[in-house]
Amino acid sequence: MSLPTPAQRRASGRSLRSAVPRSSHAGWHPPDSRPDPVATLRATDAVRLSELLGLRYSRMSASPFTFLRGSASVMAADLATTAQSGLWVQACGDAHIGNFRLLGTPEREINLDINDFDETLPAPFEWDLKRLAASAVVVGRQNGFSPEVCSGAALAAARSYRLRMAEYARERPLEVWYSSIDSLTLQDVVRHAQIDAQQKRLAHRRINKARRKDNLRAFRRLTTTVDGTLRFRDDPPRLYHHPQDDDIVHRAMTSYRGTLPHHVQVLFDRFELVDYSVKVVGVGSVGTRCWAVLFDGGDARTPLVLQVKQAGRSVLEPHAKPAEQDHQGRRVVEGQRVIQAAGDIFLGWTSGAVEGVDYYVRQLWDMKGKVDTELMSGESLVLFAELCGWTLARAHARSGDPGAIHGYLGSGQGFDRAIARFAVDYADQTERDHERLCEAISRGDVPGADGS
Template sequence: MAIPVAFTVSRSPRERAAFGRNARAHTPRSSHGRFEAATERPDSVEVIERQSASRLAELVPIRYGRMLESPFRFYRGAASIMATDLGSVPDTGLTVQLCGDAHLLNFRLLASPERHLVFDINDFDETLAGPFEWDVKRLAASFVIAARANGFPAGQQDAAAGACVKAYRQRMRRFAGMRTLDIWYAQDDVDRMRELLASSMDRRARRRSAEATARARTRTHLQAFGKLTRVTAEGRRITPDPPLITPLRDLLTDSSESEEAKELRTVVDGYARTLSSERRHLLRRYRLMDMARKVVGVGSVGTRCWILLMLGRDDGDPLLLQAKEAQESVLAAHTGGDHYDNQGRRVVAGQRLIQTTSDIFLGWTHVVGFDGVGRDFYVRQLRDWKGIARPETMDPGFLRLFAQLCGACLARAHARSGDPVAIAAYLGGSDRFDRALTRFAQAYADQNERDFASLGAAVRSGRIHAESL
């Protein structure tokens, strides 16, 4: 397994800082402000089609339909396109464990195992070791794209992207002076969020922050249980809503109940072996009742995703797990690949390295499907105190505040796996890096709109088929 750091313990802080500053020689901070599509840049629709080739054909049109709803929705599904663009230009060589898809909607309120609300990264499908700036660029561009969707003028678009990058740089510089364990224990809980934004939040922003926190506490597994399940003659089962939610029993043809039970046991037994002994003991207190295929997100549509309904003491004691297919990271082709025997394990390892507190039921497995093909999955709770941002409801001031939160959070994630001393030295104390990435964000938002238009043209020409669901 690759270690995503660009330093060793044998180097002193001074040597690590020199390493970071020396990276400016081959990749100046100002160079990040330029983006021009490479001469040999592949057709963006072709990149998406290649990725879709390994997905469920009947669901791929839903993916395209969701991507065509807006340039921002397109961006969420186009991580593979941006990975191709980022991989074609010189990088800093300052390596961290990347989120790989660090757009603003992948930052949200989550529940820690201690039942505290924390602000953290939530999606790790593309996580892999790579240059720190790739995540920062993807995050900054997402704020420009979101601001454009809200009709904000260019100055306010720049302000959101700049606030994100500045928060990243300033917090990374603080991490550079901290003890190693203090960095590892750093956490963005609700109190920390208020501290970060205290000087910037007005009364309205404080009220909206409090409302978002309250909403997140209501988004529990019990809420999902009530919404997604129903009582049938056979007992509690997942409610069908095809093609978005399709129970396993409806996908099996000419098969018996014993075959269905075998399929369910295979998923759970393999996954349970990846848990620590005490969590495996906890999982055994639940019995598996039902399983259904679910369509999730935008970029993930077409991959195999399963909901597992489990019950403990009785019908009012549920556990909902999500087993999501893990394919090779879109970054792998541009970083020399990865060294994992299971892509689900890659996702879990990256999440545990980046997140301060991960789901207690986080694990992975390998499953041979109905077609005889083996696939990798990672497993986690379906919903547990998740507060999701709604950028379309944000005014320019609140979008800037959210950008600060995301930038600071990303810095904490990168400081855990990379070298904060070297990265901070590269970034420096001026706003040169901030200004460069703001220019990049605008240029890439333009490219994203061109790629969005290309997908629309491909649908209109009949090259690909899209469905709105």
């Protein structure tokens, strides 16, 4: 589905400001007909590798936050029952707080940006914001913070989104498109933040660590040399060879090349495929087909490690509109290019030998830094939630109409409080759903860590 034109967005915003008041976003009240969350999760088992289902549900059962990370489909269905502004953007679809990362740009700068686009699709802007706010509350509770800090983190995310969207509404589209949250900006924010010295040092270390986590680091950590040939180290179940995948991977790499711009094809042709391994990643993605693919550039100083990851239909699709792209890998890539301030030059899509299975391709660990929310103080969590709200506003302003969204949000704090109230209620729902999954695993209704 194409996003509405600016005129359509503004007309939609004007009509819905009275029909759907901001306060209607407050709170979460599950409908009587709400589907069983475990059944919703299990509906995707058929498109996953059966031998990894136990690992998937084991990771999801570890905590309410890991459950939230792996249950985007559950929350998508819930969000579809809530009030909608009618103002659409290219949504991330999985904008929980753990998917905001430090990412490298082609210019070798570090930006704070969204990292995961498996579920991207045009959708109402508030769906992403509600998922972000709810995840901030869940993380805060997991860290043992007070209810005031947890709801304060959700409030900070919503307030930051509203204030930054007001700024983007005043800027020209090119200014919005060129904007980013780079390392200098982040360091300045941290320098002036109301957090203690230890937390400031930790934040600066995260930024510096992201610079070092490049393709060479992935190469050194994941590979070895066998009889003079580069190979991945087997580390099951996270990384292991599966020779039956040879045809899939080679076909995928052949069609992938054609999705790259010509100048990147010239660079890609300098490398030779030498090995591949199954790579288990994330929480929600466990069980989907994913490979790390190793290329040799002629010497130990020029390796290339790509990730080839299965792309299914977005969890938003049943509740929004079908994707404009028939190829789901292309949907992910094109959505990412719209949302991110600066993307991976090797981003592309492909198909393999398995009928009906699409993939997207990107570099593995290229200047990516995970922000460790479990090490944050309460003040740091509130600050990070604020940065995530800013990041999400910038991402949405690229495809949506920031003027219409700003007009809907208003200048007061009513919308902020409504989102925070929803976030607290939905965190309660997440904890109930997590408990439901743990019970299903203990009864043997769902595979556990041993796969049974």
